[in-house]
Amino acid sequence: GILQGIEFLNETQSGKKYILVFSDLKEELPKGVVRDVPFSLEGFTVIALNVTKLWGDNANPREYMDRLEEWRTKVEQGGGQWMVINDLERLDRMFER
Template identity: 55%
Template sequence: MKIYHLVSTLVLCSTLIACGAKAPKSKAVYMLIDTSGTYTRELDKAQRIGNYLLGSLNSGDSLAMARIDSGSFSEKDIIYKVTFDMRPSMATTQKHRFKRQLDKFISTAKPSAHTDISGAVLQAAEFLNETQAQEKYILIFSDLEEDLVRGQIRDFTLPLVQVKVVALNVTKLRSDNIDPRDYLNRLDDWEKRVSEGGGLWRVVNDLDRLDKLLDS
């Protein structure tokens, strides 16, 4: 009775310690930025999304950004990748560095001749699987119009098990205005490919709703 409070606290702490450390529920986000043709004019929006991600992700989370160009299945296209340190101060420093790299990329990006989205998604899936994060996201900032170099083979199932693929700012092309079915077919095709690969598909065109971007 006399030391009831003290004993109960000690018991609680012992029980908590006995439970053992749990795996952190970390997130891994891979953002693909289309740099083909006129889409480079949309890059300021990509910068906004990048800033949002830097503000949302915490220690233990991973973030990578890569451009989509003519041959995107390559590490060379990765702008910057990082897994945020467990210490909040270090994580903040990493975020500052990431932001500097992103700003540099946005200001120096050049349009690419072709658009290899499939290769970029494949590269992203590889990175995400390596992080072993619990929640994996691929954010595709593109009009989703794939324009492969002759000879590139990309008509296979993408390995996207438990990966959430979010298409951002899917702009309408000039041809879409003539026949909107092209736009809808493009979205349907990508949804089908993602679903076949075991992933979850989502489209977010309203960039004012970024707060729901990483919702489970």
């Protein structure tokens, strides 16, 4: 996921570094699997697109908001910029900057 995107964009020496995420942002890892590693995202923009809302999010919207906040924190602590876009029609405007 994110780590592969970081490695790929660094290897290609891309001038602009965007990582697009299509996900519900909920990590469901098997027991014993640890993915709590810090990201090095200086110069990266991570865009979560059309984040899927889970069934439980309707009953408790705070769960959805907490997932967004958790990922925003991870990205920003790694030095990156975090964005959420729910309307894919707006995506092209992100690359015109």
